[in-house]
Amino acid sequence: MPLPPNPSAAPGRIPAAVWVLGFVSLLMDISSEMVHSLLPLFLVGTLGASALVLGLIEGLAEATALVVKVFSGALSDYLGRRKGLALFGYALGALTKPLFALAPTTGWVLTARLLDRLGKGVRGAPRDALVADLAPPELRGAAFGLRQSLDTVGAFLGPLLAVGLMLLWANDFRAVFWVAVIPGLLAVGLLLFGIREPAGPAAEQRSNPIRRERLRQLGRGYWWVVALGAVFTLARFSEAFLVLRAEQSGIALALVPLVMVAMNLVYAATAYPFGRLSDRMSHHQLLAAGLLVLVVADLVLATAGHWAGVLAGVTLWGVHMGMTQGLLAAMVAAEAPAALRGTAFGFFNLVSGVALLLASALAGLLWDGFGSAATFYAGAALSAVAAALVLRRHPARA
Numbered sequence: 001m002p003l004p005p006n007p008s009a010a011p012g013r014i015p016a017a018v019w020v021l022g023f024v025s026l027l028m029d030i031s032s033e034m035v036h037s038l039l040p041l042f043l044v045g046t047l048g049a050s051a052l053v054l055g056l057i058e059g060l061a062e063a064t065a066l067v068v069k070v071f072s073g074a075l076s077d078y079l080g081r082r083k084g085l086a087l088f089g090y091a092l093g094a095l096t097k098p099l100f101a102l103a104p105t106t107g108w109v110l111t112a113r114l115l116d117r118l119g120k121g122v123r124g125a126p127r128d129a130l131v132a133d134l135a136p137p138e139l140r141g142a143a144f145g146l147r148q149s150l151d152t153v154g155a156f157l158g159p160l161l162a163v164g165l166m167l168l169w170a171n172d173f174r175a176v177f178w179v180a181v182i183p184g185l186l187a188v189g190l191l192l193f194g195i196r197e198p199a200g201p202a203a204e205q206r207s208n209p210i211r212r213e214r215l216r217q218l219g220r221g222y223w224w225v226v227a228l229g230a231v232f233t234l235a236r237f238s239e240a241f242l243v244l245r246a247e248q249s250g251i252a253l254a255l256v257p258l259v260m261v262a263m264n265l266v267y268a269a270t271a272y273p274f275g276r277l278s279d280r281m282s283h284h285q286l287l288a289a290g291l292l293v294l295v296v297a298d299l300v301l302a303t304a305g306h307w308a309g310v311l312a313g314v315t316l317w318g319v320h321m322g323m324t325q326g327l328l329a330a331m332v333a334a335e336a337p338a339a340l341r342g343t344a345f346g347f348f349n350l351v352s353g354v355a356l357l358l359a360s361a362l363a364g365l366l367w368d369g370f371g372s373a374a375t376f377y378a379g380a381a382l383s384a385v386a387a388a389l390v391l392r393r394h395p396a397r398a
Helices: 016-036 039-046 051-079 083-095 097-102 106-134 137-168 173-179 181-194 220-235 240-248 258-278 283-303 307-335 338-370 372-393
Strands: none
Touching: 016 083, 016 097, 016 106, 016 137, 016 173, 016 181, 039 051, 039 106, 039 173, 039 240, 051 083, 051 106, 051 240, 051 338, 083 097, 083 106, 083 181, 097 106, 097 173, 097 181, 106 137, 106 307, 106 338, 137 173, 137 258, 137 307, 173 181, 220 283, 220 307, 220 338, 220 372, 240 258, 240 307, 240 338, 240 372, 258 283, 258 307, 283 307, 283 372, 307 338, 338 372
């Protein structure tokens, strides 16, 4: 059953609640990226982990987040409410940050990453479904692009703050991890007091969204988007390998997180314009173009012999992210019935989570066995295959 129209959404304007969700994402990403931008260096340099261990930790962590989304999304559909689950997920993400500061071994880091990403999984699908509930259909791409853009502003402010604190505190990883708790708690407070979600279906109209007859309402178009998302995720491994590639290029340890600042700055600047563009052109054509940009980014990163080349590759990676991340969410929302949006986002992310685990493990194996260039050449090859599949099925239509 479709949710009632959002009364706060003026024609042609993105609703204020979508902006608030964007700033909640911004604050949580500052918190998360203060940790994640330093975590590969902390694991490899301080705790002595290998690139394979790094890839497995990142893959398991992100896969956990994406798998959990299927259950939280379905639960939000069943309850007819999204905000409570999102609030719990953000709170869990904020409260796990001290574990990174206390971690003496890679096992602690793995536990912290899994709990942190569990929180991300709980909040992700209900939040995305809430954006789709709040935004008018003709502005859905722009709404997802805006939320992603604000999220990504946090993703470059976090590493920037981490760099400043590392320079100030003589590379004290653990002190930076403690500071990361603060913006996480601010995100929880903003969501708690700043959002009123639209009314869901009445209790007597609710039913189990993962029953066979309900899942049949997710048509072939939706499952094609799920398959696309899986192939896409196989082509794009964890961004932790961008950090390691930057360290190889000779950048000072404390300045390495600046590569993530650069990527996320480009990502933030491009996500909203490409989101608006996706409301006006073929989704599949734009997705194929984003994959081709990823091919070029991987090739540049594979062959770069200087930090400037690595920076160019990371910049192209950011353009690719801006072109594709909000777009995939808009594609899911366009194909899913309103009453099954949480479930639809959940299944989409379940399949993508398995693909991400495989991609990150493969990237780590290639890095350890054949060097960094092999990892990025493999990413370029998979991206080219994914682009060819998209163009073959949808040569000129959405």
